[in-house]
Each structure stands twice: as structure tokens, then as C-alpha cells.
Amino acid sequence: MENGFSYPNKGTDRISVFDFDATAGSLMECPSLAAQLREGTVPRNGVAHPAMPILFVVGELDSTVYALRISQEGRLDRSKSFRVYRTTSSVSAALRLSCFL
DSSP: OTTEEEEEETTTTEEEEEEEETTTTEEEEOGGGOEEOOTTOOEEEEEEOSSSSEEEEEETTTTEEEEEEEOTTOOEEEEEEEEOOOOTTOOOOOOOOOOOO
């Protein structure tokens, strides 16, 4: 998917995928490419790996970072998840990726 992008939907715990049609100037949701995360995740922000087909997404309420593989078709497949440090009052709102290539 050349003109695709993802959107974290906090209300459905889902990472939606859209395709942009430059000719028509419109967006089309592609439900078959989306990734469903655990209930209560509340996906907040995501960042793509600069060299690999991976999207990292942080869950605001479960304080978890999800690694989603991006297929050639643009489908997001859950690969791994990592719990980050959490206290009783912590929430995650941002994600920053530093890579040494």
C-alpha cells in the first residue's frame, strides 16, 4: 500500500488502516488490514521503524508497547508486546524510537 497510513482508535482498541486516493482526494478505511489490540489498551501513539516494516504503538492505559509487523499489503499483524514500568497512577502517552542502523 503506497499511500497508506494507520490511526490509533482509542475507543475501539484498534489500529485502523486507511488508503489515500490522491486522484480522488479521498480516504478509504481498510478494515481487513487493521490490528485489534487487547481490550482496555487505549492505543495512543505510534512510530514506524525507519528501516524495518514494523509499527510500534503505545497503549495509554495498559502501559504496553506493541510491535506490529506491516505486511506487503499493509496489514498490521501483532508480533510482540512489552510492558513498561507502571505504578498505580501511571499512563503512557507518547513513544519515541531511537535506532542505530
